[in-house]
Amino acid sequence: MPRTHRYPVFLWRSGTEAWAGRLLDDSWALGTACGATAGAVLRELKDCLHAVDTADEYLPQPDFFEPECRVVKAGAVPEYEVKKKSGAKETKGKRTQPSAESVMLRLPCVTGRRGSGLVCALLPTLDEEFEIADGDRIEEMALHYARQSLKGKTPADLLRLLPPEEWRLETISFTPRHKDGAAEKEKLVRLPKVAEHAGAPVLRRTARAWEREAEIAELESRLRQTRGNVLLAGESGCGKTSLLIEAARRVEIGSGGRGPGARRFWITSGARLIAGMRWLGQWQERLEEVIAELRRVEGVLCVESLQELMRLGGAKAEGSLAAFLIPYLQSGELRAVVEATPAEVEACERTLPGFLDAFAMLRVEPLDAAREDKVLRLAARSMGGGGAFDFPEEAAREAGRLCRRFRPYAGFPGAPLGLMNEVAARAREAGRNGTNVTETRGVFAGTTGLPESLLDEETRLEPDALRAWFEERIVAQSRAVASVCGTLVRFKAGLNDPQRPLAVLLFAGPTGTGKTQLAKLLGDWLFPHRKETERLVRLDMSEY
Numbered sequence: 001m002p003r004t005h006r007y008p009v010f011l012w013r014s015g016t017e018a019w020a021g022r023l024l025d026d027s028w029a030l031g032t033a034c035g036a037t038a039g040a041v042l043r044e045l046k047d048c049l050h051a052v053d054t055a056d057e058y059l060p061q062p063d064f065f066e067p068e069c070r071v072v073k074a075g076a077v078p079e080y081e082v083k084k085k086s087g088a089k090e091t092k093g094k095r096t097q098p099s100a101e102s103v104m105l106r107l108p109c110v111t112g113r114r115g116s117g118l119v120c121a122l123l124p125t126l127d128e129e130f131e132i133a134d135g136d137r138i139e140e141m142a143l144h145y146a147r148q149s150l151k152g153k154t155p156a157d158l159l160r161l162l163p164p165e166e167w168r169l170e171t172i173s174f175t176p177r178h179k180d181g182a183a184e185k186e187k188l189v190r191l192p193k194v195a196e197h198a199g200a201p202v203l204r205r206t207a208r209a210w211e212r213e214a215e216i217a218e219l220e221s222r223l224r225q226t227r228g229n230v231l232l233a234g235e236s237g238c239g240k241t242s243l244l245i246e247a248a249r250r251v252e253i254g255s256g257g258r259g260p261g262a263r264r265f266w267i268t269s270g271a272r273l274i275a276g277m278r279w280l281g282q283w284q285e286r287l288e289e290v291i292a293e294l295r296r297v298e299g300v301l302c303v304e305s306l307q308e309l310m311r312l313g314g315a316k317a318e319g320s321l322a323a324f325l326i327p328y329l330q331s332g333e334l335r336a337v338v339e340a341t342p343a344e345v346e347a348c349e350r351t352l353p354g355f356l357d358a359f360a361m362l363r364v365e366p367l368d369a370a371r372e373d374k375v376l377r378l379a380a381r382s383m384g385g386g387g388a389f390d391f392p393e394e395a396a397r398e399a400g401r402l403c404r405r406f407r408p409y410a411g412f413p414g415a416p417l418g419l420m421n422e423v424a425a426r427a428r429e430a431g432r433n434g435t436n437v438t439e440t441r442g443v444f445a446g447t448t449g450l451p452e453s454l455l456d457e458e459t460r461l462e463p464d465a466l467r468a469w470f471e472e473r474i475v476a477q478s479r480a481v482a483s484v485c486g487t488l489v490r491f492k493a494g495l496n497d498p499q500r501p502l503a504v505l506l507f508a509g510p511t512g513t514g515k516t517q518l519a520k521l522l523g524d525w526l527f528p529h530r531k532e533t534e535r536l537v538r539l540d541m542s543e544y
Contacts, residue, residue, distance in 0.1 A: 004175040008067045009045060010110050010124050011038050012167035021045055021170075022124050024064040024110060042172060049174045064120060067112040067169050072123070072142045075102045076150035078158055096152075105150070106163040109142050123149070125161055132382075144381065188297065190289040194275075195268035198248040198302070203267065209242040210378045211371045215364055219247040222362065223265075223300070223337070229329055230337045231306070231356065233345050234364030237411015240339045241267075243364060244302055265300050265337075270308030270321050283313060284324060291334050299335075306340035310348060310355075317351040329358035366412060375413045376400050376420070383424050390434035391424060398437045399423070402444045402455060408498040419444055449527035449535070454492060461492040473521050474514050480507065484522055 008024040020034050021041035033044040078099040110122045118131045121142055126149045132141060150158070196203055209216055222230050232240045248265035273290070277283040294301055303309060309322040317323060328334035338359065340348070348356050367375065380396035383389060396416075403415040423443045427435045445452045453459045463485060470481045487503040490496055496503075505522075507515035523535035 004173055005062050007045075007049065007062050007172045007174060008064050008112070009042065009170045009172055010067075010069075010108070010122070010167065011041060011170055012108065012124065012164035013038075014164055023172075024067055024112065024122060038168075038170070042170060046172050046174060049172065063114050064112045065114070067110050069167065069169055070109050070111065070139070072107045072109045072139065072146055073104060074107055074143055074146040074150060075104050076147075076153055076158055077102045078155040079152055080154065099155070103158055105146075105158070105161055107146055107161070108164065108167050109139075110169070111138055125164070126150075141381075188293050190286065191266055191293045191299070194272050194286070194290060195266035195301070198245050198265035198267055199252065203245055208378075208382070209239055209246045210375045211367060212239060212243050212246075212364075215243055215362070216247050216250070219243060219362060220250050222360070223247055223251045227332055227335070229335060229359045231345070231359035231361045232337065232339045232364055233342060233361050234339075235366060235411050236341055237414025238364050238366055239413065240364050241304060244337060244339070248300075248302070264298060265302055266294070267302040267304065269304045270312045273321060274312055283321075287321070287324060291328055294335075295333060300337060301334060302337045302339075304339050306338050306344040306348060309338065310344075310352060320352070322348070322352055322355045326352075326354050326358060329355075372400060372413050372416075373397065376416055379413075379417055379420060383420065389424065389428065391420065392434070392436065395423070395435055395437050395440045396420060398440045399444070402441065405494070405498070406444075406448065406450060406455070419447070422447065446529050449530035451525070451528050454526075461489055463489050469525070470518075470521055474517055477514050477518065480514075480518055484518065488525070 009021050010024055011019060011021045013019045018034055018036065019038050019041045021038070021044075022033075023045060033041045033048065035041040035044055080097050080099065107123055107125060110124065112120055114120050114131065119138060120129065120131045121138055122129045123142065123146060126146060128145045128149050130141060130145055132138070150161075153161075219230065219232070222228065232244060234240050244265075245267070252264060273287060274283040277286060290301070293299070306322070309325070310317050310320050313319060313321040313324065325334060325336070329336060336359075345356070345361075376396040376399065377393050380391040380393050383391040399416040399419045400413075403410060403412065403419060407415055419440070423435050423440050426443060427433075427439065441452060441455050444450075445455055453461070466488060467481055467485045470485060471478065474481065484505065487505070491502055507518060509515055520536055524532075527535045
């Protein structure tokens, strides 16, 4: 028999004597219900659960446990829109003017835990929610999100957010008609084996799409349409995957948990789609099964790399996964979102233009420096949000500086965020409750192999000492050593072009004069933290 679930509900009453209620779960959103009494709100929410169960034959289990109510006091400065004036005359346009006085609001906050163990919190009247690893600093994080939400509010907006006269927690007991997940598993057999649902816990660790509200709104609008494929084009690491996951989550929440759209978006890669397929026709049969299941549940296939779709499956692009999918995309049997870099788009235009014709392109432009810095600050606060770990903003800025300076070819903000995650993971493994700039630089040095003396801006590179280091290891090549050392000194001073290689050096001379030795020494100096065999990549042209 199906098990009875208890769904937590937050109820509040405004000054108009009307009651409102909200189910405390973000994996599927049924919105809020209103009524003259608290009982009427609970009955309406239960009717909603019944409608979802009847329509879907599948109802997600509650994922908000041990709920508690508390109050967050947040100050807000109302902002007015006033007409611009020029002298004694009014000119066209408006400007925003903050009020001279702030307003202190008492906002209800509900905290609890997910089944995964994460601490979750909800500000119902602001429609804000977040998750952190530990609850020691839950009030500080709730205040942060409240301030962000209240910023720029007009007096009329703040009036609607005045403290409710009464609020409390209730529960709704409901028994689904079917066993939990049984119908969903009957529908989807092949798909869960080759793709992850966009709301899966493994994808929740993906960095949030900070500072991408405009792109998220645009993608969300396109995904809400019933037809059409989207190509997300942007440099590697610019946040395409995070943007896709956030937009997909909002679309699924907006579906109200009804119908197959409750689990619409499935994320995979070309390699995963054909993993284990060895015989002719195997991967084609698997893809046909995946497409059939997606069609039954009105699902959308999200692929992380256009290059993999073009490269895998056959010796040429005409026999690849991308070529196989073209007729399904053109006929509307399959709906897809594919991520691509500009270079991948250009390559596809040359080799398989028919694939691109099936997509509408959405470009994800790089963030400017100010927005990148803000993303790193927000990420640092998020990592330290539980109180058990401290990731200072100085360390976040250092991660950004190191990646811009020494890994300009890597994507932003993906590269510094990856470095920050690695720093935090190593610190936790070592039992430390925080990190600092020095540790960030040390992890970067270990990852890239570069010497810390080169990474530290405060450490001066002495040309004479550098030249002496090389001349101790190579004999009678002072001119070549001076050329190499001059290149390194300019690099240390930041006088090189960050968009181009450090240098192109041509060592010319008879056999045995030290050309290879000097190249090896350059690798030893630049990458002392790497294995000796990994410091130099040698290409012997006679092998080609």
